[in-house]
Amino acid sequence: MELYILRHGVATPHSGAGADDSKRPLTKEGRAKMKKEAKAMAKMELSFGAIISSPALRASQTADIIVKTLKGSPAVKFSDHLAIGGSHTALLKELMGKRSAATSALLVGHEPGLSMFIAELIGGEGAAVTMKKGGLAKVTVSGGNPKYKGSLEWLLTPGILRRMA
Numbered sequence: 547m548e549l550y551i552l553r554h555g556v557a558t559p560h561s562g563a564g565a566d567d568s569k570r571p572l573t574k575e576g577r578a579k580m581k582k583e584a585k586a587m588a589k590m591e592l593s594f595g596a597i598i599s600s601p602a603l604r605a606s607q608t609a610d611i612i613v614k615t616l617k618g619s620p621a622v623k624f625s626d627h628l629a630i631g632g633s634h635t636a637l638l639k640e641l642m643g644k645r646s647a648a649t650s651a652l653l654v655g656h657e658p659g660l661s662m663f664i665a666e667l668i669g670g671e672g673a674a675v676t677m678k679k680g681g682l683a684k685v686t687v688s689g690g691n692p693k694y695k696g697s698l699e700w701l702l703t704p705g706i707l708r709r710m711a
Contacts, residue, residue: 548685549684551663551664553682569603580608588616596652598628598637598654609652612654629655685699
């Protein structure tokens with residue numbers, strides 16, 4: 547399975563203690579940058595059998611921009627496994643399970659979970675990856691429950707994606 551892992555775009559800052567972090571939207575600049583990055587993804591002719599996002603507003607807005615730009619994209623599904631503190635491993639088991647017909651998926655989420663997930667897939671302990679806001683990675687994952695092994699095909703910074711647009 548091909549996993550495309552996208553960190554959400556630039557969002558408004560944390561507003562302090564007691565504020566609901568999941569309701570932070572993308573900034574105007576964050577939306578504009580993500581639209582350029584989505585255009586680059588279209589130029590790369592990327593397509594996804596599934597698009598799964600964290601339910602947090604900034605992630606869902608990021609996923610919506612991708613869907614609007616990439617014609618023929620499936621509707622966004624939401625998973626608490628992609629929320630901050632969620633279990634990416636549980637999500638991967640669902641994706642790799644018999645119920646999933648998708649051969650590729652775009653996962654939209656947050657740091658530090660996404661880079662830890664990639665590192666776990668490609669090498670486990672000692673592996674390190676850094677995902678910038680709007681960064682996109684491709685990891686090819688092979689079956690073999692309970693451990694899935696992945697190969698990092700590429701990791702694109704948001705700046706590279708915008709230059710590609």
